[in-house]
Amino acid sequence: MKSSDSKEIAADLAANTALLEIAENLGLSALLDRGVPFDLSAAARTADVPEAGMRMFLDALVSAGLIEPGEADGRYLPAPDLADRRYEAGYLSWSLNANRPYLDHAALFLRDPEGAGARYQRDGRRVAVSSRWIGSRGFYPGVIAEITARKPQRIVDLGAGAGGLLIQLLTALPDSTGLALDLSAGACDEAEKAARRAEVGDRFEVVHRSIESLIDDPEPVRGADLVHAGFVMHDVVSDPDVLHGVLRTVRESLTRDGCFVVTDAVPYVGNSRERAFSALFSYLHASSMDVRLPTEEHWREALGRAGFREVSSEPLGMPGSRVFVAAV
Structure with missing residues (x-):
């Protein structure tokens, strides 16, 4: 070029x-x-x-x-080509706008990560919107194909953000219901508005909570045929007990033939297609969010230890992203 x-x-x-x-x-x-x-x-x-x-x-x-x-x-x-151009724009929006506090205060996050994290937080709405733009081509198609093929009646999306994935699923599955769970109040508000605009609001529930809270109160995931976690499970990997607790809770709450679909990123992928964005994604999570992304092998081991079987993984369009499917 x-x-x-x-x-x-x-x-x-x-x-x-x-x-x-x-x-x-x-x-x-x-x-x-x-x-x-x-x-x-x-x-x-x-x-x-x-x-x-x-x-x-x-x-x-x-x-x-x-x-x-x-x-x-x-x-x-x-x-x-509007959808394609928005997908491309999503990477720039996420990198420079959604993560602006981490870029503006890079030195402080390296000197005092805990203190910097307490003072400077990302805008949940910006994170959710830019993630939706990337997801439209970067990971939604593969995940949607995997989930819709199973025709689940009850879907729970953990870390649902602005609800883009769940809305697409409910649109494709008119007899299904869904629950979107997210820690960001701004993202939850956006999800409710988006569900109403998409005319799936009557089958769409929003819960403003952390995924860790499921350990003590699994009600949001109880009886689900399929639970999806999109780029949120890595937030709890620093505490093996919490990670195991969330995974075990999801497994025990799913129906007999249910499955857990985890969409997440693995660290510092070295091939030419993935290396640059994977490097930024991995660095920002480690330096500014205190998150060390698990490897594929770590995910397989953690899901197996929680009692899931037949754990598989596939690469997705977003550099560094993978989809893990774990059956009960």
Whole structure:
């Protein structure tokens, strides 16, 4: 790749990320995700801003190629590659915006991780939104295929964030119900709103709790046919007893034919496709979150020790990510 080509790609990625974050903050993502034409009035109402201001922003989206103007009816249509461009933007949004406190206070986190962690926390909503963008191509497709093939009636998503994965599952499985559990109040609020917009709110429950709390009160996972944990189990690996307690609680709460699907990252993957983002992901978790990502072998051993059988793992699209499937 020529240097000039790389610079153009970098410039496009930066601009797309900023414009898509503005669209997200204006509440326009749901409108864009429908993939159907919309007009200026609908966009202005959705964002609750004057039409003159919205026209200015839509003009910018048109100029960037993120949306296309209608032929003559004054309506707009999302660009065919919008989903792909949002997926790419997700990596930049997660790296630079969702993790901003860790970047701005890097030295303090290396000097005094505990004190820095108490003073500076990430914005849960930004983490959830950027994770959803990455997940749309990086890990949702593989996980959704694995889960929908099993047709579970009751699904629980631990560390559900803004609810993107669970909403897609309930949309694909109209006879199923789901529960989203997350520690971030902001993410839980986003999940409730997103479920209503997707018209699955009547089958969608949100619980604002930590996964560690399941050890003492397993009610959220009791009777589930399938439990999924997305990039949250690594938060408890530093305490083997807590990790074992959560895994055992999930296993004992699942139905007889149930399974536990863990989507997570493994550390410092060395191949050329995964190495750069895996390095950042591994470093930020170790230096700023006090999380040492477990290896694939560690995950297999921990799941087996908790009583699961037939533990398998596969790589996903996001560099460093893996999906583990453990049967009861």
